[in-house]
Amino acid sequence: xxxxxxxxxxxxxxxxxxxxxxxxxxxxxxxxxxxxxxxxxxxxxxxxxxxxxxxxxxxxxxxxxxxxxxxxxxxxxxxxxxxxxxxxxxxxxxxxxxxxxxxxxxxxxxxxxxxxxxxxxxxxxxxxxxxxxxxxxxxxxxxxxxxxxxxxxxxxxxxxxxxxxxxxxxxxxxxxxxxxxxxxxxxxxxxxxxxxxxxxxxxxxxxxxxxxxxxxxxxxxxxxxxxxxxxxxxxxxxxxxxxxxxxxxxxxxxxxxxxxxxxxxxxxxxxxxxxxxxxxxxxxxxxxxxxxxxxxxxxxxxxxxxxxxxxxxxxxxxxxxxxxxxxxxxxxxxxxxxxxxxxxxxx
Numbered sequence: 001x002x003x004x005x006x007x008x009x010x011x012x013x014x015x016x017x018x019x020x021x022x023x024x025x026x027x028x029x030x031x032x033x034x035x036x037x038x039x040x041x042x043x044x045x046x047x048x049x050x051x052x053x054x055x056x057x058x059x060x061x062x063x064x065x066x067x068x069x070x071x072x073x074x075x076x077x078x079x080x081x082x083x084x085x086x087x088x089x090x091x092x093x094x095x096x097x098x099x100x101x102x103x104x105x106x107x108x109x110x111x112x113x114x115x116x117x118x119x120x121x122x123x124x125x126x127x128x129x130x131x132x133x134x135x136x137x138x139x140x141x142x143x144x145x146x147x148x149x150x151x152x153x154x155x156x157x158x159x160x161x162x163x164x165x166x167x168x169x170x171x172x173x174x175x176x177x178x179x180x181x182x183x184x185x186x187x188x189x190x191x192x193x194x195x196x197x198x199x200x201x202x203x204x205x206x207x208x209x210x211x212x213x214x215x216x217x218x219x220x221x222x223x224x225x226x227x228x229x230x231x232x233x234x235x236x237x238x239x240x241x242x243x244x245x246x247x248x249x250x251x252x253x254x255x256x257x258x259x260x261x262x263x264x265x266x267x268x269x270x271x272x273x274x275x276x277x278x279x280x281x282x283x284x285x286x287x288x289x290x291x292x293x294x295x296x297x298x299x300x301x302x303x304x305x306x307x308x309x310x311x312x313x314x315x316x317x318x319x320x321x322x323x324x325x326x327x328x329x330x331x332x333x334x335x336x337x338x339x340x341x342x343x344x345x346x347x
Contacts, residue, residue, distance in 0.1 A: 053081065053084055053085040053088055053336075054085060054332035054335055054336070055085070055088060055089045055332065056085060056086070056089040056090065056327050056330055056332050056333065057089075057330070057332065058330070059090075059323065059326050059327050059330060060326075061319060061322070061323060061326075062090045062092075062323040062327070063093060063316055063319045063323060064092035064093065065092070065093075065094065065316065065320075066094045066095075066096065067093075067094070067095055067096070067124075067316075067320040068095075068096050068098040068121065068123055069095055069096070069097060069098065069113075069122055069123055069124050069125060069126065069320075069321075069324070070098045070099060070100075070108070070112070070113045070116055070121075070122050070125055070126070071108075071109070071110055071112070071114065071116075071117075071122075071125035071126035071127055071205075071309070072109060072110040072113060072125075072126045072127050072128040072205050072206075072306070073109055073204070073228070073229075074110075074128040074154060074205065074206055074247045074250075074306065075126045075128070075306065076250075077249055077250070078152070078306075078336070078337060079097060079126075081336050081339070081340065082327070082328065082333065082336055083095060085327075085332065085333075085336060086327060090327075093323065095324070098116070098121070098122060100112045100116060101121070107201065107203075107204070109201075109203070109204035109205055109206075110125075110126070110127040110128050110129050110204060110206075110208070111135075111203060111204060111205065111208070113125030113126060113127060113309070114127060114131070114135050114146070114309055115138070117144075117146070117309060117311055118135075118138055118139045118142055118144050119142075122317075123311075123316070123317040123320045123321060124309060124310045124311070124317065124320055124321030124324060125308075125309045126306070126307070126308060126309070127148065127205055127306070127307045127308075127309050128154065128205035128206055128209065128247070128304065128306055128307075129205040129206075129208055129209045129304065129307075130148060130305070130307065131146055131148050131307075131309065132208075144311055144313070145311065145312040145313070146309060146310070146311065146312070147309070147310050147311075147312050148307040148308070148309050148310075149307060149308045149309075149310065149321075149322075149325040149329075150305040150306070150307050151306055151307065151308055151325055151328040151329055151333075151345055152305065152306040152328070152334075152342045152343065152344070152345050153295055153296060153303060153304070153305055153306070153342065153344070153345055154247055154248065154249070154295075154303065154304055154305070154306055154342055154343070155248040155272055155290070155291075155295045155300050155302055155303045155304070155343075156206065156209070156210055156213070156245050156246070156247065156248065156302040156303075156304070157245065157246055157247070157248040157251040157252055157259040157260075157272040158174060158243065158245055158259065158262060158272075159232075159233065159236055159243070159244045159245065159246060159251045159254075159257050159258070159259050159260070160236060160242065160243050160244075160257065160258060160259075160260060161236050161237065161239060161240045161241070161242055161257060161258075162237075162256065162257055162258045162280050163240060164185065164190060164193075164240065164241070164258075165190055165191055166185060166188065166189060166190040166260065167189070167260075167261065167269065168260050168261035168262060168263065168269040169188060169260055169261075169262060169263075170262070170263050170264065170265065171213075171214060171262065171263070171264060171301055171302070173188050174214060174245075174262070175214040175216050177195055177197055177243060178197050178199070178216055178219055178220060178223060179216060179218075179219070180219075180220020180221055180222050180223075181220070182195065183195055183222065185241060193240060193241040194241050195222075195241050195242075195243060196222070196224060196235075196239055196241050196242045196243070197219075197222060197223045197224070197242075197243050197244075198223070198224050198225070198226055198232045198235055198236070198242055198244040199223050199225055199226070199232075199244070199245070200225070200226055200227070200228060200229060200232060200246070201225055201226075201227070202219070202225060206245075206246070206247060209304050210302075213302055213304075226244075229244075229247070229250050229251070232244040232246065233246070233251065233254055233256065233257055234256075236256075236257045237256040237257055244257075248272045248290050248295070248341070249340060249341025249342055250341075251272075252272055252273045252288050252289065252290050252341070253287040253288055253289065253341070255280055255284050255287070256280075258277070258280075259271070259272045259273055259288070260272075262300065262301050262302060263301065264301055270294050270299050270300045270301065271291055271294070271300075272290065272291055272294075272295075272300060273288035273289065273290065273291055274289050274290070274291045274292070274293075275291075289341075290341050290342075290343070292338075292343050295343045296343050296344070305345065306342070308321055308324055308325040308328070309321070310322060310325070329345070
C-alpha cells in the first residue's frame with residue numbers, strides 16, 4: 001500500500017472515530033434529556049429486553065400476524081415496554097401503533113382511537129375513559145359491537161409551578177378555576193397572583209374524564225389549550241400562576257413542577273405522590289412516585305381505569321385485542337404497568 005493510501009486510511013479512521021464519538025455524546029445527551037422528561041420510560045429498555053423485561057407465560061390464543069392499534073396518549077409510558085416484552089415472548093404477534101390519517105381532523109387520543117376502530121382502521125384501541133353511549137351508537141350504525149376490558153388504574157394529577165405557595169385544592173375549587181369563576185390564587189389560600197389554567201385540547205379521554213369528574217360542562221374563556229402534556233408542563237415551569245392536569249405517572253415524577261394534594265373536602269387532602277414530598281432540590285437523584293395505595297383504594301379523588309377496546313366481530317381483530325388485554329392482565333403484564341407508573345388492576 002502506498003504512503004498516500006496509508007494517509008487516506010488514517011484520515012478516514014480519524015474522521016470515523018470523531019463521528020462515532022460525536023454520535024455517542026449526542027445519544028447520551030438525548031437519553032439523559034428524555035430521562036428527565038419521562039424517568040419511567042427508560043427504566044425498562046426495549047433495546048435490552050433480555051435483561052429488563054419479563055416473559056409472558058401461559059397466555060392462550062395469541063394470534064400471528066401484523067395488527068394496527070391506536071388511541072389514548074395516556075398509554076404512552078406503557079406501550080414501549082409491553083411491545084418489547086411481546087416481541088420477546090410472542091414474536092409472531094406484531095403490532096403497529098397508528099395515528100389518525102392526515103386530513104381526518106382527528107388528533108391522537110381515546111376518542112379518535114375508538115372512531116378508527118369503528119371505521120375498521122384498527123384491530124383494537126386503547127382508551128383512558130370508558131365507552132360512551134355516543135361511541136356505542138356510532139358503532140351500531142356500522143354493525144360494530146364494542147367491548148371494553150379494564151387493565152390498569154390511573155389518576156389525574158393537578159400540576160402547578162413548583163414555587164406556588166399552596167398546600168392543595170378541593171375538587172370544587174379546581175372546577176371553579178377551570179370554569180373561570182376563580183381567577184386569582186389568593187382566592188384559594190395562595191398569594192395574589194393571576195391564575196392561568198391550561199388544558200390539553202378541548203377533547204380526548206383525559207379531557208373528557210376530567211370534565212365529567214368535576215361535573216364541568218364547559219371550560220372558561222381564560223383556559224389556554226396546549227398540544228400535549230410536555231408543552232403544558234413547560235408552560236407551568238415558566239408561569240408562576242399556571243395550573244394544568246395530567247395523568248399522574250406523567251406529572252408526579254417531574255422536577256420542574258409540583259403536583260397538588262386534592263380532596264372532596266378541605267380537611268381531607270390526599271396527595272397523588274407517595275409522602276413525604278420530594279422537593280426540587282433533591283430531584284432528579286430522587287423523584288416523587290405515584291401514591292399507589294391511595295389510587296388503588298379510591299382515597300385519591302380523581303382516579304380512572306384504562307381500557308383495551310375491542311371489536312366483537314369473531315375475527316382476527318377480536319382475537320388480537322383480547323390477546324393484548326390478556327397479556328396485560330397476567331402477573332408479568334401488571335408488573336410492566338406498575339413499573340410504568342400506573343396501578344395494577346389486580347392485586
